[in-house]
Amino acid sequence: MGCLSCNAESAVATCDSYNWELLTKKPVKNHGTRPVKILEFDFSVLHSATNGFSARNLLGKGSHGAVYKAKIHRIKAVAAVKRTKQTQSCGDSTADAELEILSRIYHPRLVNLLGYAIDPNQRKLIVVEYMPNGSLYDLLHRSAKPPGWVKRTRFALQVARAVQFLHASNPPIIHRDIKSSNILIDANFSSRLSDFGLSLRGHVGDVKVKCTPPAGTLGYLDPEYLAPGDLSTKSDVFSFGILMLEIITGRNAIDVNFSPPSVVEWAVPAIKQGDFIGICDLRIRPPGDWEALRRMAVLAARCVRSTAAKRPGMTEVVECLKIVHQKMKARAGICINLGSRVGEDCRAIKYEPLDESFEMARNSRTGSRRNGKVSSVSSSQFRRGDQRGKSKSIGTASEIKFLPPDETEDHIISRSVGLRLNKSRSVGFLRARNDRPAHRRTLKSNLLVDLEE
Numbered sequence: 001m002g003c004l005s006c007n008a009e010s011a012v013a014t015c016d017s018y019n020w021e022l023l024t025k026k027p028v029k030n031h032g033t034r035p036v037k038i039l040e041f042d043f044s045v046l047h048s049a050t051n052g053f054s055a056r057n058l059l060g061k062g063s064h065g066a067v068y069k070a071k072i073h074r075i076k077a078v079a080a081v082k083r084t085k086q087t088q089s090c091g092d093s094t095a096d097a098e099l100e101i102l103s104r105i106y107h108p109r110l111v112n113l114l115g116y117a118i119d120p121n122q123r124k125l126i127v128v129e130y131m132p133n134g135s136l137y138d139l140l141h142r143s144a145k146p147p148g149w150v151k152r153t154r155f156a157l158q159v160a161r162a163v164q165f166l167h168a169s170n171p172p173i174i175h176r177d178i179k180s181s182n183i184l185i186d187a188n189f190s191s192r193l194s195d196f197g198l199s200l201r202g203h204v205g206d207v208k209v210k211c212t213p214p215a216g217t218l219g220y221l222d223p224e225y226l227a228p229g230d231l232s233t234k235s236d237v238f239s240f241g242i243l244m245l246e247i248i249t250g251r252n253a254i255d256v257n258f259s260p261p262s263v264v265e266w267a268v269p270a271i272k273q274g275d276f277i278g279i280c281d282l283r284i285r286p287p288g289d290w291e292a293l294r295r296m297a298v299l300a301a302r303c304v305r306s307t308a309a310k311r312p313g314m315t316e317v318v319e320c321l322k323i324v325h326q327k328m329k330a331r332a333g334i335c336i337n338l339g340s341r342v343g344e345d346c347r348a349i350k351y352e353p354l355d356e357s358f359e360m361a362r363n364s365r366t367g368s369r370r371n372g373k374v375s376s377v378s379s380s381q382f383r384r385g386d387q388r389g390k391s392k393s394i395g396t397a398s399e400i401k402f403l404p405p406d407e408t409e410d411h412i413i414s415r416s417v418g419l420r421l422n423k424s425r426s427v428g429f430l431r432a433r434n435d436r437p438a439h440r441r442t443l444k445s446n447l448l449v450d451l452e453e
């Protein structure tokens with residue numbers, strides 16, 4: 001197999017912590033170089049490891065093929081085997097891309113390559129580390145107990161580190177399909193970036209990068225990436241910004257049950273208005289540290305700016321998320337300590353919003369959530385559905401009591417206006433501020449967020 005022959009000699013492979021348990025060896029923290037060689041498997045080995053690619057071993061199907069759980073005795077490890085649909089003669093482009101890129105890199109925050117095989121029909125099989133705890137999409141949108149803020153900020157930081165590593169590689173690697181269903185959760189409950197089928201490796205001016213048509217998942221796609229020449233690492237930054245909004249809000253990138261359906265159009269105006277309560281996921285306890293939430297929300301809004309050049313680089317994103325995660329963790333620690341000493345006070349910090357009105361908001365918001373995966377539809381297709389979505393999502397945060405009464409009222413104004421004026425948000429918000437009584441205008445202007453910070 002051409003794409004791997006040059007790497008197989010020098011490359012060294014890995015086993016994730018799940019597999020290390022089986023191997024009873026300690027995991028090695030290794031950034032960039034592989035601890036173990038990439039293996040070429042006989043098809044028969046993978047066939048028996050997956051019980052003949054049985055339905056019982058099927059982990060799931062994607063647009064490019066199916067993924068099976070495999071117990072590979074030869075390496076004493078559990079792995080995931082990706083079986084692509086196309087044959088080599090038809091041009092197995094996503095498998096080729098994935099193998100070519102994964103064979104050159106290793107990072108603890110990626111779902112790393114273990115090996116490969118070719119089946120009798122010349123289909124490529126890719127063997128990667130097995131992730132036993134599903135995807136971030138499952139946790140955020142399908143779990144009965146969605147993760148809290150400390151876990152969410154940890155996941156975000158881990159993914160940011162993975163993307164930073166890709167962008168810092170030489171030549172850089174642009175993932176092009178960052179989304180919550182491509183973030184898998186390993187045995188340590190850490191997140192890993194997977195699915196390199198659309199990834200490109202090269203500098204912006206390289207022929208391959210310049211000639212590959214735009215691709216990705218709608219809802220996460222950079223609006224500036226319309227032609228091959230528009231691609232840069234900042235397209236990944238945009239998708240990562242959408243992922244952060246998804247983590248903060250708990251809603252899908254595109255969801256017709258919200259108005260506007262696009263998470264960017266829904267959340268960014270609120271962030272600019274300083275309305276952080278209005279966008280955060282109401283199914284979980286509020287964050288202990290509002291300043292940390294503010295930082296993360298502003299960072300997300302900067303990542304999804306329409307002008308690619310104005311978006312931050314991943315190094316800045318990682319540095320900011322480190323602070324956010326530390327603050328969330330520290331606050332949670334304070335809560336736990338207070339809980340053991342002065343339980344009443346701690347409950348006040350943690351549960352204050354869980355009064356009747358907060359429960360109403362929580363129920364109303366969760367009631368409007370969709371469980372389906374982000375589909376290949378553009379938000380513009382849903383303009384007409386806005387009216388229906390509006391009636392479900394409006395007013396959901398109306399009685400939240402995190403703030404003094406005046407401020408809370410102000411949130412109602414900004415939120416409902418934000419929902420009403422989905423087509424022209426900046427003009428709409430300006431008008432809304434002028435409509436408000438003077439004392440509220442002053443209050444709101446103190447909350448306005450400068451995305452340049």
Ligand SMILES: Nc1ncnc2c1ncn2[C@@H]1O[C@H](COP(=O)(O)OP(=O)(O)OP(=O)(O)O)[C@@H](O)[C@H]1O
Pocket residue numbers: 059060061062063064065066067080111128129130131132134135181182184194195
């Ligand atoms: N290494 C892995 N360990 C465990 N499960 C995995 C692994 N890789 C993929 N899966 C699961 O297999 C399923 C199919 O994954 P795949 O990456 O092929 O498609 P997808 O990302 O869901 O969709 P698409 O590629 O169309 O965007 C998903 O449910 C995914 O969670």
